[in-house]
Amino acid sequence: MQYWLMKSEPDLFSIDDLKNRPKQTEHWDGVRNFQARNFMRAMRAGDRAFFYHSSCAEPGVAGIIEIAREAYPDFTSWDPKSPYYDARSKPEKPYWYMVDVRFERKLKRLVPLTELRQNRALKTMRLLARGNRLSIMPVSANEWKTILEMAQAR
DNA sequence: GCCAACGTTGGC
DNA sequence: GCCAACGTTGGC
Numbered sequence: 531m532q533y534w535l536m537k538s539e540p541d542l543f544s545i546d547d548l549k550n551r552p553k554q555t556e557h558w559d560g561v562r563n564f565q566a567r568n569f570m571r572a573m574r575a576g577d578r579a580f581f582y583h584s585s586c587a588e589p590g591v592a593g594i595i596e597i598a599r600e601a602y603p604d605f606t607s608w609d610p611k612s613p614y615y616d617a618r619s620k621p622e623k624p625y626w627y628m629v630d631v632r633f634e635r636k637l638k639r640l641v642p643l644t645e646l647r648q649n650r651a652l653k654t655m656r657l658l659a660r661g662n663r664l665s666i667m668p669v670s671a672n673e674w675k676t677i678l679e680m681a682q683a684r
Numbered sequence: 685g686c687c688a689a690c691g692t693t694g695g696c
Numbered sequence: 697g698c699c700a701a702c703g704t705t706g707g708c
Contacts, residue, residue: 537706585706664705
């Protein structure tokens with residue numbers, strides 16, 4: 531099983547929003563970056579991901595989600611009314627992809643970005659790399675474990 | 685709202 | 697294929 535981190539702006543879509551969806555499942559649309567798209571295509575059903583809250587008062591890791599369906603074409607990409615519309619993408623030749631995610635649980639507390647930065651065990655974590663803006667990225671087993679432990683502390 | 689950092693685009 | 701210009705991300 532692989533581990534991932536997926537960013538979302540909680541004002542638009544938070545972990546509680548996912549929790550309140552029917553079947554606690556939702557598709558992860560709107561990814562318009564090649565690296566992030568390629569990571570999504572590498573995801574397998576059953577993989578776990580951290581749900582990360584970004585661009586908000588307290589950015590950080592909020593909870594755990596499961597990959598419920600592997601990558602399939604992001605249909606918002608050929609919908610002219612969607613803010614994620616991209617003329618290069620057609621139903622017969624999709625350009626962008628999405629996965630379905632299922633709510634697993636919230637962490638006991640949100641682990642804020644400031645704490646992640648202070649933890650020496652996470653020194654090489656991709657999320658914390660200078661200038662990183664990827665919205666989807668892999669997480670190592672050690673990083674995963676470290677962050678789970680941080681959520682239990684305090 | 686600012687701005688650093690980065691990805692993408694497009695002229696050449 | 698280079699690289700300047702532009703747009704976007706996301707923390708602060």
